[in-house]
Amino acid sequence: MRIDGSGTLRAGCVLCPNPGPMTLEGTNTWILREPGARGVVVVDPGPHDERHLERVARTVQEQGAQVQMTLVTHRHFDHTEGSRYFSELTGAPVHAVDPEMRVGGAGLEDGQVIDADGLLIRVIATPGHTDDSVCFLLEADNALLTGDTILGHGTTVIDGDDGLAPYMDSLYRLRALVEEYRVRTLLPGHGPILTSPSAALDSYIDHRESRLEQIRGAVGAGLTTVEEIIDRVYPDIVLSVRPAAASSVRAQLRYLAVRGELPQGIES
Numbered sequence: 001m002r003i004d005g006s007g008t009l010r011a012g013c014v015l016c017p018n019p020g021p022m023t024l025e026g027t028n029t030w031i032l033r034e035p036g037a038r039g040v041v042v043v044d045p046g047p048h049d050e051r052h053l054e055r056v057a058r059t060v061q062e063q064g065a066q067v068q069m070t071l072v073t074h075r076h077f078d079h080t081e082g083s084r085y086f087s088e089l090t091g092a093p094v095h096a097v098d099p100e101m102r103v104g105g106a107g108l109e110d111g112q113v114i115d116a117d118g119l120l121i122r123v124i125a126t127p128g129h130t131d132d133s134v135c136f137l138l139e140a141d142n143a144l145l146t147g148d149t150i151l152g153h154g155t156t157v158i159d160g161d162d163g164l165a166p167y168m169d170s171l172y173r174l175r176a177l178v179e180e181y182r183v184r185t186l187l188p189g190h191g192p193i194l195t196s197p198s199a200a201l202d203s204y205i206d207h208r209e210s211r212l213e214q215i216r217g218a219v220g221a222g223l224t225t226v227e228e229i230i231d232r233v234y235p236d237i238v239l240s241v242r243p244a245a246a247s248s249v250r251a252q253l254r255y256l257a258v259r260g261e262l263p264q265g266i267e268s
């Protein structure tokens with residue numbers, strides 16, 4: 001499965017060589033460009049890996065184009081740590097929801113349409129993975145850049161204990177948006193592109209709903225700590241992703257607690 005170089009007419013992927021349990025094959029840096037235009041938008045420069053960042057800049061240059069702006073899908077370092085160096089390389093500002101992630105750039109608002117040398121990009125707020133997560137809709141390609149809200153394979157983790165409710169809302173929102181804009185391709189922050197967006201979203205939604213059922217079951221069976229619940233719900237988990245699982249379980253407990261579904265005395 002080739003990720004580097006894949007994409008749509010207006011979006012091409014440069015894969016950063018930072019594979020890992022949380023980054024899958026590595027971070028996907030996306031180069032967006034209206035055919036024939038000179039101005040280019042880069043999404044998620046990636047971690048501070050100078051060879052990768054220089055390769056992205058060179059790829060743009062070889063297209064006879066120029067980076068007009070960089071956007072980030074969310075604040076995590078594997079998407080943003082290279083922003084400053086990339087901005088130095090290209091002279092282009094970095095726009096982000098989180099003010100701390102901007103480099104000479106502005107914010108991103110839900111519903112905002114960015115016109116970059118004829119390329120139209122609609123910002124879709126999708127909090128959950130992080131509270132500043134956004135997706136970018138490329139209407140002309142019926143494509144959606146999903147950051148870490150939807151990954152090329154596996155499922156995403158939710159950062160923070162209050163993220164599940166917004167995340168579920170974001171999944172249902174994207175499910176409707178995929179229909180409305182006839183989205184045919186998802187371009188994720190990690191992993192390969194997805195060509196069955198509705199099926200991908202359904203499986204994300206089903207996964208979360210069935211996990212919530214398991215948590216309800218664990219609590220119903222009398223388990224009271226996060227560690228006990230992890231052992232029951234994720235019996236084969238490897239140590240390296242256990243903190244992520246703990247975060248996910250806490251988020252689910254909070255989600256159930258907010259809905260009045262948790263008895264007293266449950267650690268969350």
Ligand SMILES: [Zn+2]
Nearest residue numbers: 076078148189
């Ligand atoms: Zn990531």
